[in-house]
Each structure stands twice: as structure tokens, then as C-alpha cells.
Amino acid sequence: MAKGTFIQKGERIDYTNSTSGAIGYKDIIPLVTRIxxxxEDIAIGATGTVAVTGVIELPADNTAAFAVGEQxxxxxxxxxxxxxxxxxxxxxxxxxxxxxxxxxxKLKIG
Incomplete structure (x- = not known):
């Protein structure tokens, strides 16, 4: 049987900034199929902490209403x-x- 090793809870992950610009504290980071x-601030090439779960408030389209539970x-x-x-x-x-x-x-990420 395959075995796994617990690494972390997964609410926050280590993320290496491979973009062409510095990432600032509270910046949104697109992660292919999630955000x-x-x-913290993450310099180019550096590794920092990124939250991938929780309820957050973000800028939103001001031409549409959102209902609870909507993707x-x-x-x-x-x-x-x-x-x-x-x-x-x-x-x-x-x-x-x-x-x-x-x-x-307000939305639930993760």
C-alpha cells in the first residue's frame, strides 16, 4: 500500500514567485485552477506564504448581483x-x- 507523509494543513502554502514582478502583501495570485x-511580500525568485483557503473580500464586477453559493x-x-x-x-x-x-x-476560496 502506498504511504503519504503529512507536510502541512494546507490553509497556506509555500509559493515561489516565478513571475516578472514582485508580489505584494494581499496580492491575488492566479494558481491555474484557483487563486x-x-x-507577505514575495520578491522575484523568492518563496513566500500564500493563503489558499478562507473567506475574503475582493473587488468585484459592479454590473452583476451575486447570490450565496454562486461560483x-x-x-x-x-x-x-x-x-x-x-x-x-x-x-x-x-x-x-x-x-x-x-x-x-465576499467569497470562500479553497
């Missing part, structure tokens, strides 16, 4: 949450109703 939130996506081009899946990264699900005109939304 993470930088828990939300991170639009890296416009730096905001959206309900549109096309070319956007799954971010999590809405945890609090958001009115159409609201510019932020």
Missing part, C-alpha cells in the same frame, strides 16, 4: 471577481449576497 492571497471567477485582466467562467480562474463561491452596484464581494 491564492499573498500573506465566482477571478478576471486577471480587470482584477475583479466575475460570474463569467470564460478565460477566468475559478476563485471560489459567494458567501454573502452582493447587489449589482456593489464593487466588492
Amino acid at each position: 491564492g492571497i499573498a500573506q 465566482l471567477y477571478w478576471d486577471s485582466t480587470n482584477n475583479k471577481l466575475t460570474k463569467t467562467a470564460n478565460s477566468n480562474i475559478p476563485a471560489g463561491w459567494c458567501t454573502e449576497p452582493k447587489a449589482t452596484s456593489s464593487v466588492t464581494a
Whole structure:
């Protein structure tokens, strides 16, 4: 039988910044099929801590209402949450109703 070795709880992960710019504290980090939130500044080539679970508030599309439980996506081009899946990264699900005109939304990442 295969065995596994416990590494960490997984609420936060080590992330090496392989981008062309520094990552700032609380920056959104696209992670292919999810997002993470930088828990510290991470210089180019450095490794830092990224939260990958929890409830957070982020900028959001102010032309759409969000309902509790709705899947939300991170639009890296416009730096905001959206309900549109096309070319956007799954971010999590809405945890609090958001009115159409609201510019932020709360969601559960992870």
C-alpha cells in the first residue's frame, strides 16, 4: 500500500514567485485552477506564504448581483471577481449576497 507523509494543513502554502514582478502583501495570485492571497511580500525568485483557503473580500464586477453559493471567477485582466467562467480562474463561491452596484464581494476560496 502506498504511504503519504503529512507536510502541512494546507490553509497556506509555500509559493515561489516565478513571475516578472514582485508580489505584494494581499496580492491575488492566479494558481491555474484557483487563486491564492499573498500573506507577505514575495520578491522575484523568492518563496513566500500564500493563503489558499478562507473567506475574503475582493473587488468585484459592479454590473452583476451575486447570490450565496454562486461560483465566482477571478478576471486577471480587470482584477475583479466575475460570474463569467470564460478565460477566468475559478476563485471560489459567494458567501454573502452582493447587489449589482456593489464593487466588492465576499467569497470562500479553497
